[in-house]
Amino acid sequence: MLDAWELKLEILVLDGTQFIGLRLVELLVRQSHRVTVLNRGISPATLPESVSPGDWRPLQRDRAAAPVVYGPHNSILSQI
Numbered sequence: 001m002l003d004a005w006e007l008k009l010e011i012l013v014l015d016g017t018q019f020i021g022l023r024l025v026e027l028l029v030r031q032s033h034r035v036t037v038l039n040r041g042i043s044p045a046t047l048p049e050s051v052s053p054g055d056w057r058p059l060q061r062d063r064a065a066a067p068v069v070y071g072p073h074n075s076i077l078s079q080i
Helices: 019-030 057-061
Strands: 010-014 034-039 052-055 075-078
Touching: 010 019, 019 034
Parallel strands: 010 034, 010 075, 034 052
Antiparallel strands: none
16 A cells, blocks of 8 residues: 655746745655756756756747646645
8 A cells, every 4th residue: 555655746946046935845856756846947947857847938938838738747836
């Protein structure tokens, strides 16, 4: 039986490049979750190597665009 603490998720973090968001991303990576960070591109992002980066700007230009980056995400965490 799978222990709940062993469950690995695909997590999308919105604006996870600074302060609390970055700490959250680092914690999720240490717990072996697959993390994607979607940011506005305003500040440079120094993310853990295993994190997939994303960018808000294309979504802002095209309101019809999908609200999340490609891939199935089990959880979406907003830092905005």
